[in-house]
Amino acid sequence: MKQEKLDKTPARLDFTQSITGLILAIFIMGHILFEASILISKEMMYKVTIMFEGYYFFGETYPGIISFLAGFIFVIFIVHAGIALRKFPDNYRQHMAMKRHTLGMKHEDTYLWIIQLSTGFLMFFIGSVHLYMMIAEPSDIGPYASSYRVVHEMLAPLYFLLLISVITHAFIGLYRLALKWGFMEGKNTKVSRARYKLLMRVFIVVYILVGLASLAKYISIGLEHDYSAGVKKYESQTIKMENH
Template sequence: MGITKTTGKFPGDTKGIKNWSGKLDISQSVSGVILALFLWTHLVLVSSILLGGDAMTWVAGVMELNFLSPDGHGYPWVVSFIAIGVAALALVHLLVAITKLPMNLRQQLALKKQMSVINHGDTKLWVWQALTGVAILFLLPVHLWLIGAAPETIGPVGSADRIWNDGVWLIYLPLLVCVELHGAIGVYRVAIKWGAARDINTRARMKRVKTIISVVFILIGIASLLAFLPYA
């Protein structure tokens, strides 16, 4: 087997490239689904404030493994460890996803032209996912730092003070909208990519479910932010 004249590479080299590209696709899909599931679980736990301060205090204590500590105060560093883990997984997801974004003006103009010619719903969803992903890139590190650096403040009073008295709601509110849209679109696109919907009707139903999930979790998130007001 010789080297081809056009590429200067062995003919079998493209197989390795395709395999590597496939692995990157899988890593992006897996990391995205894990992050989306964590996001929804996290929001459900935070929404315990809707049941009252005692409910959130109990949830925060369980997250800090207070049932394992002799004094019952738990280990706040567990929350910091989770924040670091989420940051690492998000970084992996970002590094793979960023290779698929139109980074230069030429690519952006080509995408704009394509969208003006072809009215494709899933392409529009991809654009929204890309835009929200860029916003998350700037907003999420702030949230993870605030939580990871002071995990002992998580609770009705500490969280309310951070959100309302320190004005962090200005970060949390857009982050809430962006992550919910990004996560729901991402899970939908992963399902489509790996063959969960093979006909138009199934895809349409999945889009409706995606929209419902986004709306429900955004409303829950906003209600939770407002529920912290009495404790501020």
């Protein structure tokens, strides 16, 4: 008897979405912390920047490395978003049915899913703007250059929205991943689910607070610094390095 072949595409797409989501979540957790180096000092943020430009490895800075990294992240971002497209309600009837279910069930995890859908949708646009800028202007990163962009190129509102969206999206995503791949199947599923949810909330609050503090610091530098001599990454572009 001829056996019907199982279509593995949906499972493969699901798995790819989980993996790309995991990579993006890990990336953003590092990103917000590295970028918060501005809270320690301008010099620290400059050192982190040139570290990513390869200075401590090659003895010179290569901003192209940032373009390459941003390009790589952009590809993962597009694959992740592209696969998610199939989960969007694609007509008014589906949309209304989803709304009815959500309101009717009052089920928190369904709300979480709706938040993910909306923040994901917003990031199609604002995430792409930021990533494109990082690919195109990799050498304009540094305590003064970044602050200039945030204030004088009006990126502050975009970063504010992006911060709230990406942090809620990433940690709800990680929570849902843990749920999906069976990390909560301890002795008591209810207790372990509640613990993961608490962890998710703590991470969301902490990361948003750190991100907001960094954004406030970039804004204050951008407002206070005198850019009349041009926009430099950092004082004389170079800083004195210990051991160099």
